Amino acid sequence: MTDVEDIVSVKKALVVLTIEQTLLKMGGATLLNKIQSVLFNEFKAYLTDCYEKPEYLNAALKKIFGSSHQEIVKEIQRELDEYIDEGAISLFIEKIAV
Secondary structure (H helix, E strand, O other): OOHHHHHHHHHHHHHHHHHHHHHHHHHHHHHHHHHHHHHHHHHOOOHHHHOOOHHHHHHHHHHHHHHHHHHHHHHHHHHHHHHOOOHHHHHHHHHHOO
């Protein structure tokens, strides 16, 4: 693996872990399982796919929460705040916040 690939892998792991922790904190295992079910049933995707396809997470959050999905987005953003200046993470936040 190159240094660039290593950096991308670390960013992806950071984002996925943050998503999991935020969902667990805000709704426990039930919420995490619901999001995972929507991701798989609608997109044949997993949380790990959401880094490259943030629109999947956006759609799953909207399906479950409607417009109040923004509360979870804001919490994810707070958790990733110190990394927001990283281009890919900033773009990820923008795409889930739509």
